Amino acid sequence: SYELTQPLSVSVALGQTARITCGGNNIGSKNVHWYQQKPGQAPVLVIYRDSNRPSGIPERFSGSNSGNTATLTISRAQAGDEADYYCQVWDSLFGGGTKLTVL
Amino acid sequence: QVQLQESGPGLVKPSQTLSLTCTVSGGSISSGDYYWSWIRQPPGKGLEWIGYIYYSGSTYYNPSLKSRVTISVDTSKNQFSLKLSSVTAADTAVYYCRRAFDIWGQGTMVTVSS
Numbered sequence A: 001s002y003e004l005t006q007p008l009s010v011s012v013a014l015g016q017t018a019r020i021t022c023g024g025n026n027i028g029s030k031n032v033h034w035y036q037q038k039p040g041q042a043p044v045l046v047i048y049r050d051s052n053r054p055s056g057i058p059e060r061f062s063g064s065n066s067g068n069t070a071t072l073t074i075s076r077a078q079a080g081d082e083a084d085y086y087c088q089v090w091d092s093l094f095g096g097g098t099k100l101t102v103l
Numbered sequence B: 001q002v003q004l005q006e007s008g009p010g011l012v013k014p015s016q017t018l019s020l021t022c023t024v025s026g027g028s029i030s031s032g033d034y035y036w037s038w039i040r041q042p043p044g045k046g047l048e049w050i051g052y053i054y055y056s057g058s059t060y061y062n063p064s065l066k067s068r069v070t071i072s073v074d075t076s077k078n079q080f081s082l083k084l085s086s087v088t089a090a091d092t093a094v095y096y097c098r099r100a101f102d103i104w105g106q107g108t109m110v111t112v113s114s
Helices: none
Strands: A009-012 A018-023 A032-037 A044-047 A061-066 A069-074 A083-089 A098-102 B003-007 B018-025 B035-041 B048-054 B059-061 B069-074 B079-084 B093-099 B108-112
Touching (some): A018 A098, A032 A061, A069 A083, B048 B079
Parallel strands (some): A009 A098
Antiparallel strands (some): B018 B079, B035 B048, B035 B093
8 A cells, every 4th residue: 555654753943944755656646735733733734736835825835746755845944833744645645744843 | 715613522432433524614515626524633643534525425435444434415504424433442533624635624522432
């Protein structure tokens, strides 16, 4: 069965760039969505179909997808970006999630 | 704007059936080419897709849950529902409803316990 692999945790210094990966066999051929989830809250869509940003999501959030890896990039990281991040394909299968810590 | 709200019992006994409803407001469940999903999250764990339904009634379920899951839609009430049978403690989770891949409900905690 298909699996999505995310690092358990990623740390980034305040103001620097964070990259969260989502690995899967030939994931570049699939549409990937990314969600941000803060404690006690529902997930929020931050990137859809690989690289599209919903209205209201800062331009600091961007996405790419090629080969076996999709990447969520957060530029100029802020304390408010601390959260769990999940990738999803086929509008069904989720990655295990990555906890982003802003130092 | 479209909003989703889950409702249902917060406590279900083992072996019984968990039943939840998602009410859609601010838009019609029948409009657009949307599907309507249920997703859950056990305490301290990641997200698990349960299944989704189109307003036409076509359904798609997570193979690992398929034998116990039924998702249905009631267009007259602008609602869709989840039934999960033969529940165990492993089904304890926050249950979310979602439109396509974008709009989520706030979630509702369901505990399976006697």
